[in-house]
Amino acid sequence: MLLIHCPYCEEDRPEVEFVYGGEAHIARPLDPATLSDEEWEHYLYIRRNPRGRHHERWRHTHGCGRFFNAVRDTVSDRFEQTYKAGEPRK
Amino acid sequence: MMRFSGLNLIAQAFSGHQSWPEQWPDKAPKAAYDVIIVGAGGHGLGAAYYLAAKYGITNVAVIEKGWLGGGNTGRNTTIIRSNYLYDESAHLYDHAVKLWDGLSQELNYNVMYSKRGVLMLAHNVHDIQSFKRHIHANRLNGVDNEWLSPEECQAYCPPLDISPNARHPVLGGALQRRGGTARHDSVAWGYARKATALGVDIIQNCAVTGIRRGPDGAVLGVETERGFIGAKKIGVSAAGNTSVVMNMAGLQFPLESYPLQALVSEPVKPIFPCVVMSNTVHAYISQSDKGELVIGAGTDQYTSYSQRGAFHIIEHTLAAICEIFPIFTRMRMLRTWGGIVDVTPDRSPILGKTPVQGLYVNCGWGTGGFKATPGAADLLAHTIAHDAPHAINAPFTLDRFRNGRMIDEAAAAAVAH
Numbered sequence: 001m002l003l004i005h006c007p008y009c010e011e012d013r014p015e016v017e018f019v020y021g022g023e024a025h026i027a028r029p030l031d032p033a034t035l036s037d038e039e040w041e042h043y044l045y046i047r048r049n050p051r052g053r054h055h056e057r058w059r060h061t062h063g064c065g066r067f068f069n070a071v072r073d074t075v076s077d078r079f080e081q082t083y084k085a086g087e088p089r090k
Numbered sequence: 091m092m093r094f095s096g097l098n099l100i101a102q103a104f105s106g107h108q109s110w111p112e113q114w115p116d117k118a119p120k121a122a123y124d125v126i127i128v129g130a131g132g133h134g135l136g137a138a139y140y141l142a143a144k145y146g147i148t149n150v151a152v153i154e155k156g157w158l159g160g161g162n163t164g165r166n167t168t169i170i171r172s173n174y175l176y177d178e179s180a181h182l183y184d185h186a187v188k189l190w191d192g193l194s195q196e197l198n199y200n201v202m203y204s205k206r207g208v209l210m211l212a213h214n215v216h217d218i219q220s221f222k223r224h225i226h227a228n229r230l231n232g233v234d235n236e237w238l239s240p241e242e243c244q245a246y247c248p249p250l251d252i253s254p255n256a257r258h259p260v261l262g263g264a265l266q267r268r269g270g271t272a273r274h275d276s277v278a279w280g281y282a283r284k285a286t287a288l289g290v291d292i293i294q295n296c297a298v299t300g301i302r303r304g305p306d307g308a309v310l311g312v313e314t315e316r317g318f319i320g321a322k323k324i325g326v327s328a329a330g331n332t333s334v335v336m337n338m339a340g341l342q343f344p345l346e347s348y349p350l351q352a353l354v355s356e357p358v359k360p361i362f363p364c365v366v367m368s369n370t371v372h373a374y375i376s377q378s379d380k381g382e383l384v385i386g387a388g389t390d391q392y393t394s395y396s397q398r399g400a401f402h403i404i405e406h407t408l409a410a411i412c413e414i415f416p417i418f419t420r421m422r423m424l425r426t427w428g429g430i431v432d433v434t435p436d437r438s439p440i441l442g443k444t445p446v447q448g449l450y451v452n453c454g455w456g457t458g459g460f461k462a463t464p465g466a467a468d469l470l471a472h473t474i475a476h477d478a479p480h481a482i483n484a485p486f487t488l489d490r491f492r493n494g495r496m497i498d499e500a501a502a503a504a505v506a507h
Binding site: 001002015016019020023037038039040041042043046047048049050051054056072073074076077 | 331333334342343344345346347391392393394395396400401402436491492493
């Protein structure tokens with residue numbers, strides 16, 4: 001089980017308190033109606049799925065309830081850092 | 091290649107089984123091949139075999155970064171079934187089940203396909219409605235599947251607790267009698283042995299590090315740890331690492347890779363006659379011929395390539411197993427392990443051509459690729475040989491995420507499968 005640092009609670013808490021939220025920094029298009037099929041596909045379905053450094057969202061569901069972002073190595077599962085939602089990509 | 095037979099076995103017994111010949115030689119790569127398959131699991135080795143056996147393309151190499159059958163082929167819970175809801179999926183998986191039927195004879199290698207039946211338990215009204223819908227859809231597609239009452243479920247699988255006070259009451263079940271299990275390692279070994287006998291080279295411990303493309307964009311071959319190997323056609327059957335391989339060709343895929351765990355108990359005498367799946371509480375269980383209970387757990391929530399998962403996932407599955415089969419509460423577990431599964435947004439595979447000329451893909455089988463091994467291999471070989479998909483895999487394109495023709499088995503089952 002992962003130990004995850006919540007940047008809002010500023011505590012290391014067990015993974016079962018959190019829900020994974022998928023790849024981070026995917027902004028919802030402001031005007032979906034103007035998107036081409038390819039752009040819409042890219043927004044909805046295409047994922048980087050990297051072997052290594054991964055930017056991802058987590059939600060501290062059974063804690064403060066807030067979304068935040070994390071950088072994790074997908075080979076070792078080790079967290080590099082977590083940071084608050086809205087902060088630039090680390 | 092030595093043909094296995096009863097006489098052969100007796101003859102070898104006289105020399106204490108010390109003179110069995112090597113079953114497949116480990117080859118050094120040639121400069122170029124007609125076709126390269128990336129990934130020597132059941133799907134990849136099978137594709138190489140069918141290319142040689144059905145389409146006469148024998149100048150084929152299967153390149154594997156680890157050892158043969160060491161990925162998800164050696165890590166699954168060996169369940170075979172084809173009771174999928176949608177027509178496209180039913181045709182695809184039933185194609186595989188039909189091939190499982192004659193596979194041991196065709197390969198002259200015992201893959202131990204055992205039609206012991208796959209029983210899916212219904213625990214609530216939604217399950218009953220969903221399973222009955224599946225049963226009717228399956229029967230329209232010529233796939234066997236039948237409804238059993240709780241008493242019939244227990245008669246078919248005696249360790250089952252069907253008491254109304256159970257934590258997860260059994261309200262009935264859907265049984266596919268042709269479903270069952272096979273020995274996973276034998277599938278990889280059988281295909282490897284027969285493919286090499288037909289001229290296929292299997293190159294292990296040789297990771298692909300790049301895909302070289304010409305000025306027109308078509309593939310020229312693969313860069314590997316042992317140098318460049320040329321090929322006009324490349325089939326990728328790399329499961330959890332598909333995104334990584336596709337990135338080498340400049341493609342991004344609608345895939346995410348998750349750890350999926352399984353575990354086995356200590357071996358005991360035959361107690362469990364079939365395969366039982368409970369989607370609602372997430373428990374898959376069967377008994378191997380060695381006597382171990384083989385149990386499938388769920389995926390972890392986060393993407394990973396670590397080939398290991400969290401313990402609370404196993405705890406969750408074992409809690410469900412102990413409630414449904416109280417007889418197993420004092421069994422001890424022997425080993426747990428994880429594999430990396432590549433999951434598509436609609437939980438159906440991608441099997442066909444890619445936007446890159448000469449690059450073919452077989453991926454996205456998610457948590458249920460083993461059952462499809464012979465079918466996927468056969469269809470990948472067909473697609474490579476004809477440069478066009480077979481009617482069965484034609485709907486499983488990469489384009490469906492753009493044009494919206496999804497095959498949404500995720501919504502149909504509402505769980506990993």
